Amino acid sequence: MVTVENVVKHFGGIAAVDGCSFEIPPGSITGLIGPNGAGKSTLFNIIAGFTKPDAGKITVDGHNVTGMSPHRLFHRGVVRTFQIPHEFDRMTVLENLMVVPSRQLGEQILASLFTFQLVKKQELELRKRAEEVLEFVSLHRLRNELAGNLSGGQKKLLELARTMMTNPRVVLLDEPGAGVNRTLLQKLAEDIMRLNREYGYTFCVIEHDMDLVTKLCDPVVVMAEGRVLAKGGMEHIRSDERVREAYLGGNI
Numbered sequence: 001m002v003t004v005e006n007v008v009k010h011f012g013g014i015a016a017v018d019g020c021s022f023e024i025p026p027g028s029i030t031g032l033i034g035p036n037g038a039g040k041s042t043l044f045n046i047i048a049g050f051t052k053p054d055a056g057k058i059t060v061d062g063h064n065v066t067g068m069s070p071h072r073l074f075h076r077g078v079v080r081t082f083q084i085p086h087e088f089d090r091m092t093v094l095e096n097l098m099v100v101p102s103r104q105l106g107e108q109i110l111a112s113l114f115t116f117q118l119v120k121k122q123e124l125e126l127r128k129r130a131e132e133v134l135e136f137v138s139l140h141r142l143r144n145e146l147a148g149n150l151s152g153g154q155k156k157l158l159e160l161a162r163t164m165m166t167n168p169r170v171v172l173l174d175e176p177g178a179g180v181n182r183t184l185l186q187k188l189a190e191d192i193m194r195l196n197r198e199y200g201y202t203f204c205v206i207e208h209d210m211d212l213v214t215k216l217c218d219p220v221v222v223m224a225e226g227r228v229l230a231k232g233g234m235e236h237i238r239s240d241e242r243v244r245e246a247y248l249g250g251n252i
Contacts, residue, residue: 001026001170001202002047002078007056009042016042017053018226024170029196029203031217031234033210035246038223040206041083044172047204048080049073060170075102077169083178083206085155089148093139096147096158097130098123100165130165137161137191153184160191170202171195177209189215222246 002024009017017039024030032040045051047058049070058066060076070080088096134140137157142150147158156176163171176192177185189212195201207213213220214234222230222237224246230237237243 001028001061002204003057003059004043004047005057005059007043007046007058008054009039009046009051010054015226017046020056020223020226020228022221022228022231024202024204025219026202027196027200028219029192029205029216031213031220032204032206032223033208033213033220033237034223034229037225039226040223041174043223044080044174044204044206048078048172050080074166077167078172079163079166079168079170080172081159081163081174081176083175085152085159087147087150087155087158089146091147092144093134093147093150093158094127094130094143097133097161097165098126100162101126133161133164136164136194138187151184153180153188156180156188157184157191160188160195164195168201170204173203173205173207175206175208177207177212185209185212192216 004023005021007017007020008015020039020043032043034040042051046053049065049068049072052067056066057064060073060078063076065073065076065078088099091099131140131143134143137160139154139157139161142154147155150158160176173192176188180188192203193216196203205213205217218233219231220234220237221228222240222243229246230240230243
């Protein structure tokens with residue numbers, strides 16, 4: 001689904017990503033792990049179009065998307081979440097979902113004036129879809145709550161729900177488990193697996209929680225100092241001495 005080929009990115013002479021290459025297979029939940037400063041989030045930003053690489057190539061479903069803007073990648077079904085959720089905190093949970101789909105008729109002044117019934121019909125359809133998504137992630141009871149009032153774990157579920165409103169092909173999840181209590185983390189993991197299994201979403205997940213990575217991810221890609229250190233199943237990764245030394249001081 002996504003191919004990263006010899007990608008390089010420097011910041012002030014320092015190589016954040018240094019000749020990185022790997023694939024995100026279609027229909028997989030691919031893990032991307034490594035110590036802090038390994039270049040994982042920079043690579044996510046490059047894949048999602050927020051940062052342009054200095055060299056290398058990114059393809060999505062066989063199409064070269066290197067340097068393509070985030071909104072164009074969004075329309076190609078590539079969605080990126082962030083470690084710190086970016087909700088609209090003064091809008092309700094339901095409204096946070098309803099604003100996601102692009103090219104809504106209500107965004108056009110003339111359409112709002114002269115095709116009001118069509119605008120209303122589309123809004124009702126979006127509301128129905130948003131209600132269904134909130135049921136899926138168990139946030140329906142909070143649909144009228146301001147998003148800024150949610151807990152950290154609930155905001156992560158809201159981020160996942162917002163991706164569902166786009167019918168994505170590839171979802172880049174940046175540390176979904178960070179700051180989430182164990183109960184909500186279990187719910188989040190179950191939702192990710194269901195979306196992968198039942199809806200065919202392809203995921204790539206940056207995560208430091210090795211239990212969560214083991215539960216969710218196959219294959220796993222390990223980065224260190226901007227390079228890919230190892231690739232494969234979690235058992236293979238755990239047995240790799242280079243990984244043990246580079247990641248968490250030998251404890252993995």
